[in-house]
Amino acid sequence: MRNKFLAEMIGTMVLVLMGCGAAVMNGGATSVSAVLTIAFAFGLSVVAMAYTIGPISGCHINPAITLGVWLSGRMPASEAGVYILAQIIGGILGSAVLWAVTSMSGLEGTGANGFAESHLIGALTAEAVFTFIFVLVVLGSTDSKNSAPRFAGLAIGLTLVLVHIVCIPLTGTSVNPARSIGPALFAGVAALEQLWVFIVAPLVGAVVAATVWKAIRA
Template sequence: METSKFSKFSAEFLGTLVLVLMGCGSAVIAGDNGTTGVGLLGISFAFGLSVVAMAYAIGHISGCHINPAISIGMVVAGRMKAGEAAYYVVAQVLGAIAGAGLLYLIVSNQENFEMKEWALGSNGWGKGYLAEYNSTAAFVAEAVFTFIFLLVIFGATSTKNINGGFAGLAIGLSLVLIHIVGIKITGVSVNPARSIGPAVLAGGEAIKQIWLFAVAPVVGAVLSAVVWKTVLEKTN
């Protein structure tokens, strides 16, 4: 029996909510808290483990994209219809905003809470943001990291892959790897929805810079889909 559109929409909404709540939450709540903070490695694993958990929770329902760049990449690769991808993207963005909203509800009830620039785990670049990389570095990093991320997804979910049952684990661990390298550059997006959710609530520089995190991951995803379809999995 075919899964309904509502079930797929709900799965993508909830999956993206969990990704933002747990991933960004790890940075905001536990990322740097003196000797008890989880640090960069802990945040990296929080994002990756969120994907692993959701892959096994909702993968059989919607494929667990929880990322507009993935849905768009799937369209370009010929694995998904544009109309279906459109409502996936809507669900993902709404889920990310809801996840950021839940995170705000939790952290804003802490004593002496202050909504600072790039709050709630927002992505960004430039002066005042982490290692202060410029927009060129940010764009290149987001496009290249998304390119790599999509290659892993295409390969792990290929019908030719005999280890397909471990796809969720491979995809989640690749996201951990990307975060380990990229957090200091942009906080790592590779996912427009993940960036939009916190930015909508944080405002300020986070919302001004959102264009890069909407464009660069999609560029990387499209290029990855083209390379995968025309070079890596091309059949004679």
């Protein structure tokens, strides 16, 4: 279990550092090129980690995925709890490294998620729906009935790219509570006030994804 904890922690740290780092370096997603750059940074981070730590922990690096896997009956609750703790710690570590690097380089921001207060319902809906799609792909591509499991990491990474392309203009795209918690801690009050959205909505999406996948698979 120690190895799995370390793998999930390191994997989430890399995801947050690279993905949120791309957001900071591009000054936020204000153009098509910036959106694509950030989207691919997150997606490629997942692909890289999937083939690095996947054999050790399965490379969840996302509490929503871990919740979906647990609800699908693929792991015990105690192990799921360890995974989620490791992911949150990893997200905080990745944000801390990013904050340190950007501070010394004269840059600002941590890639924290956010939305206009008048768009609360839209943000909740978007995060829940896109997490549902993402987790559903994860559950399907890693299922024991899948005939091409070696391509699961690529499918998952590309799906995350797709989700980011559509969702970045709406919320900055979370679909991953661990990805949002770390950056919010270093971003200030505004990000912390909205953080609950990026925890609750992805978890709801994961629950729906697990329920739908179990129905489809059956």
